[in-house]
Amino acid sequence: MTATVTEGRTERLERVSAATRTFMSRHAAMTPTFAALVILALLLVGAEASLRGDFVTPRTISSLLLDNAYLLILAVGMTFVILTGGIDLSVGSVMAFTGILGAQLLGSGVPAWLAVTVMLAGGSAIGLLIGVLVQYFDVQPFIASLAGLFLARGLAFVVSLSSIRVEDTGVLWLQQNRIRLGDWYITPTGILALVVVALAAFTLHLTRFGRTVYAIGGNEQSARLMGLDVARTKVAVYVISGFCGGLAGLVLTAYSGAGYPRNGIGTELDAIAAVVIGGTLLTGGRGYVLGTLVGVAVFGTIKTIISFMGAEQSWMQIIVGALLLLFIVIQRAIVARAERRR
Amino acid sequence: MDGALPLLELTGATVRFGADAALDDVSFRMFPGEVHSLMGENGAGKSTLIKAITGVLPLDAGTLTLDGTPVRFAGPHDAQRAGISTVYQEVELLPNLSVAENVLLGREPRRHGVLSQRLMRERAREILLDLGLDLDPGSALGSHPVAVQQLVAIARAISTDVRVLVLDEPTSSLDLDEVAELFRVIRELSSRGVAILFVSHFLDQVYEICDRVTVLRDGHLVGEYLTRQLLRIDLVQKMLGRDVSDFKARRRVPVDDEPGTEAFLSARGIASAPDLTPVDVDLAEGEVVGVAGLLGSGRTALARALTGVSRLEAGIVRIEGTPVDLDSPRTAIQLGVVYSSENRLAEGILGELSVLENITLSVQAQRGVLRRMRPARQRELAQSWVEALGIRPADLDRPAGTLSGGNQQKVLLARLLALAPRVLVLDEPTRGIDVGAKVEIQNLVGELADNGLSVVFISAELEEVLRVGDRVAILREGRLVDTLPSAELTVDSLLALVASPDEQED
Numbered sequence: 001m002t003a004t005v006t007e008g009r010t011e012r013l014e015r016v017s018a019a020t021r022t023f024m025s026r027h028a029a030m031t032p033t034f035a036a037l038v039i040l041a042l043l044l045v046g047a048e049a050s051l052r053g054d055f056v057t058p059r060t061i062s063s064l065l066l067d068n069a070y071l072l073i074l075a076v077g078m079t080f081v082i083l084t085g086g087i088d089l090s091v092g093s094v095m096a097f098t099g100i101l102g103a104q105l106l107g108s109g110v111p112a113w114l115a116v117t118v119m120l121a122g123g124s125a126i127g128l129l130i131g132v133l134v135q136y137f138d139v140q141p142f143i144a145s146l147a148g149l150f151l152a153r154g155l156a157f158v159v160s161l162s163s164i165r166v167e168d169t170g171v172l173w174l175q176q177n178r179i180r181l182g183d184w185y186i187t188p189t190g191i192l193a194l195v196v197v198a199l200a201a202f203t204l205h206l207t208r209f210g211r212t213v214y215a216i217g218g219n220e221q222s223a224r225l226m227g228l229d230v231a232r233t234k235v236a237v238y239v240i241s242g243f244c245g246g247l248a249g250l251v252l253t254a255y256s257g258a259g260y261p262r263n264g265i266g267t268e269l270d271a272i273a274a275v276v277i278g279g280t281l282l283t284g285g286r287g288y289v290l291g292t293l294v295g296v297a298v299f300g301t302i303k304t305i306i307s308f309m310g311a312e313q314s315w316m317q318i319i320v321g322a323l324l325l326l327f328i329v330i331q332r333a334i335v336a337r338a339e340r341r342r
Numbered sequence: 343m344d345g346a347l348p349l350l351e352l353t354g355a356t357v358r359f360g361a362d363a364a365l366d367d368v369s370f371r372m373f374p375g376e377v378h379s380l381m382g383e384n385g386a387g388k389s390t391l392i393k394a395i396t397g398v399l400p401l402d403a404g405t406l407t408l409d410g411t412p413v414r415f416a417g418p419h420d421a422q423r424a425g426i427s428t429v430y431q432e433v434e435l436l437p438n439l440s441v442a443e444n445v446l447l448g449r450e451p452r453r454h455g456v457l458s459q460r461l462m463r464e465r466a467r468e469i470l471l472d473l474g475l476d477l478d479p480g481s482a483l484g485s486h487p488v489a490v491q492q493l494v495a496i497a498r499a500i501s502t503d504v505r506v507l508v509l510d511e512p513t514s515s516l517d518l519d520e521v522a523e524l525f526r527v528i529r530e531l532s533s534r535g536v537a538i539l540f541v542s543h544f545l546d547q548v549y550e551i552c553d554r555v556t557v558l559r560d561g562h563l564v565g566e567y568l569t570r571q572l573l574r575i576d577l578v579q580k581m582l583g584r585d586v587s588d589f590k591a592r593r594r595v596p597v598d599d600e601p602g603t604e605a606f607l608s609a610r611g612i613a614s615a616p617d618l619t620p621v622d623v624d625l626a627e628g629e630v631v632g633v634a635g636l637l638g639s640g641r642t643a644l645a646r647a648l649t650g651v652s653r654l655e656a657g658i659v660r661i662e663g664t665p666v667d668l669d670s671p672r673t674a675i676q677l678g679v680v681y682s683s684e685n686r687l688a689e690g691i692l693g694e695l696s697v698l699e700n701i702t703l704s705v706q707a708q709r710g711v712l713r714r715m716r717p718a719r720q721r722e723l724a725q726s727w728v729e730a731l732g733i734r735p736a737d738l739d740r741p742a743g744t745l746s747g748g749n750q751q752k753v754l755l756a757r758l759l760a761l762a763p764r765v766l767v768l769d770e771p772t773r774g775i776d777v778g779a780k781v782e783i784q785n786l787v788g789e790l791a792d793n794g795l796s797v798v799f800i801s802a803e804l805e806e807v808l809r810v811g812d813r814v815a816i817l818r819e820g821r822l823v824d825t826l827p828s829a830e831l832t833v834d835s836l837l838a839l840v841a842s843p844d845e846q847e848d
Contacts, residue, residue, distance in 0.1 A: 022478055022480070022481070026440065026478070026480045026481050026482065029438065029482065205459075206456045206457050206459075207456070207457055208447070208448075208450060208457060211439065211443060211447055211450075211457065212447075214436070214438060214439055215436050215439060215443075215447065217438065218436035218437060218438035218439060219434070219435075219436055219437070221434070222434045222435055222436055223436065224418070225418050225428075225430070225434050226435075226436075226447060226448055226498075227418065227419040227422055227448045228447065228448055285436075285438035286438050
């Protein structure tokens with residue numbers, strides 16, 4: 001009797017440990033994402049403790065999504081690009097350009113649906129340009145997207161040198177309408193951002209296109225020899241990133257109630273930082289878009305903590321810098337271990 | 343088999359890289375259900391031929407027919423669709439994706455239009471079990487050893503409707519059991535009518551599994567033979583070839599019978615896994631030691647171990663009796679030991695830099711970045727070497743990549759000699775260059791030795807090794823078989839030593 005019980009327990013233990021092993025061998029690449037989750041939890045618990053229970057409230061958490069919706073959208077687009085081993089420096093400027101363009105169009109009486117379409121198309125077009133440069137002219141992604149950055153920023157100033165207020169009720173509704181559940185709330189911009197995450201996760205994991213994105217990051221030459229459509233996929237990830245730039249432009253315009261040509265200077269770096277903190281390898285091929293969600297949450301939480309403490313925002317950059325260093329070291333260690341095993 | 347129609351036939355195939363023909367008027371055919379081997383030394387054109395039939399490289403001349411119909415592949419994808427699958431020498435898969443995705447990606451099963459990881463794992467599992475491979479198809483490919491990755495690559499190749507399967511050195515990372523398993527799969531496939539091209543430098547394996555063998559040398563077809571009718575020693579001879587040329591006889595240094603007493607450089611028990619088991623080598627001042635061995639015999643591993651390119655795992659090297667630690671090529675150069683790689687283009691010549699820059703590079707590296715040589719001095723130095731070695735055209739400013747192979751090799755030699763070395767280690771310095779330049783380089787090595795330089799001369803051509811070397815070190819499968827004075831050897835006796843000893847079996 002006792003023996004059977006013990007045996008049952010050993011069996012169960014073995015099953016659990018086998019399941020763990022299977023999980024680990026399948027998802028070793030998730031380790032940095034778990035690390036980011038742990039850090040997020042530590043941040044929340046630490047802030048809650050030191051701020052005497054004023055921090056983790058439905059209000060703060062809800063506003064975290066609201067305040068960072070634009071960054072989340074940019075970071076999702078950036079995840080696609082980084083997974084292929086590329087980089088897109090243009091997204092902050094694209095966001096500013098499409099934002100000011102949209103505000104200008106709305107101000108001159110263009111209907112909201114058309115203005116939004118133009119914003120999304122404009123962002124995608126700049127992404128397409130970068131993608132074509134990278135794929136067909138063999139330009140380094142860094143350089144090609146740097147050109148995109150200057151182009152979009154310049155175009156933003158061409159549209160207007162100063163900020164343009166947005167009066168369109170449809171666009172402002174995206175920000176002002178709050179769907180409430182007790183003290184929790186979510187805005188249409190937040191929903192939009194989460195839908196983008198869900199769509200991206202679906203695309204990356206359950207379509208051939210998504211797996212090709214990972215394949216290119218793993219080994220572009222192999223992906224080509226395996227007969228995958230490398231060229232089209234590489235262009236497409238920059239188009240996606242540009243599209244996300246346009247969408248972020250819309251969200252930011254709704255958020256701030258205006259378009260401003262100096263918006264988003266350096267935001268591309270915030271997006272890259274969020275992606276890396278979320279566990280995506282800068283060399284490509286490994287990472288998760290849900291990790292990017294965690295990365296943005298870490299990023300936003302640090303920002304909120306600092307403003308709660310009334311400290312200088314410059315600390316934000318120092319802390320993010322330190323975190324980035326930490327994560328890059330973790331990733332190096334994982335890659336080095338993977339290489340040793342071979 | 344001669345009555346049957348070839349499944350795949352290559353006629354008069356020529357592939358050029360710049361001025362050099364990597365494949366020159368080569369014909370090649372494969373019949374359904376046969377296992378065919380492609381043999382040849384490095385640079386013989388094996389890889390080029392494979393790339394030509396798998397759609398990676400276009401033919402500059404000649405035709406490729408499949409079932410008697412001429413075909414032209416725009417890329418590897420085209421070839422795959424026509425039923426020609428390839429497993430490349432270096433594992434060419436995606437370590438970051440799952441095993442199942444590596445087997446099936448590109449034609450993955452779908453459910454409701456969406457890729458189903460579960461179906462993919464099930465399908466992959468069946469294919470892998472077919473290969474006798476029991477592993478979790480959901481695990482990341484990179485978490486498995488290279489041998490398993492290799493088998494996964496084969497699983498991918500045979501999971502399509504394969505008609506011609508090309509295996510390029512598939513066994514180099516497999517152990518004996520895995521090789522046996524692979525051979526079982528090969529026999530199974532060939533009984534289903536698949537034609538298999540098995541490229542390997544392991545003679546034993548070629549004789550075990552292949553029905554027919556095509557031999558290439560220097561981009562030319564030597565011939566096509568039935569394996570069972572071709573003696574091993576004849577095969578090796580056909581691969582290595584012989585050249586007749588007018589080599590000046592050179593004064594032989596009297597070789598000391600007691601090794602180690604007068605050696606300038608002496609290596610004892612040096613090893614570097616997996617290619618070289620402990621080996622002893624002695625090199626007297628002014629002596630040329632030729633190294634003979636097949637591809638994979640450890641000849642390059644020996645050169646690299648002696649020159650600090652790869653670190654020694656065991657053993658000790660003494661120079662003039664003093665133990666030295668050859669921990670990097672830089673240290674070796676400071677000790678006067680210089681190395682010219684067998685891979686002239688990747689590890690030697692910087693094709694876009696001028697002849698002048700290529701020659702003065704080594705001296706400049708010795709001086710360090712801050713002590714730049716005066717341009718006039720550089721020119722003078724380069725000019726003197728161009729004249730001394732007869733580099734043609736004698737244009738210092740010409741990009742080195744535009745020179746012929748022989749002249750590129752001389753530029754490399756000039757670079758090394760400008761360092762005033764004591765020991766010169768030359769790995770295949772005459773490979774792929776024309777006969778005239780070959781003789782010049784052989785003569786140059788002789789002259790250098792006469793002036794007191796010690797030379798290790800590695801070559802796949804036995805006759806050349808015999809003519810240039812005072813003594814010959816014979817390597818086989820990473821072991822030193824013997825070191826003999828070349829006066830006591832003939833090409834035939836050397837051939838017997840280089841090829842497998844169990845010749846009597848055949």
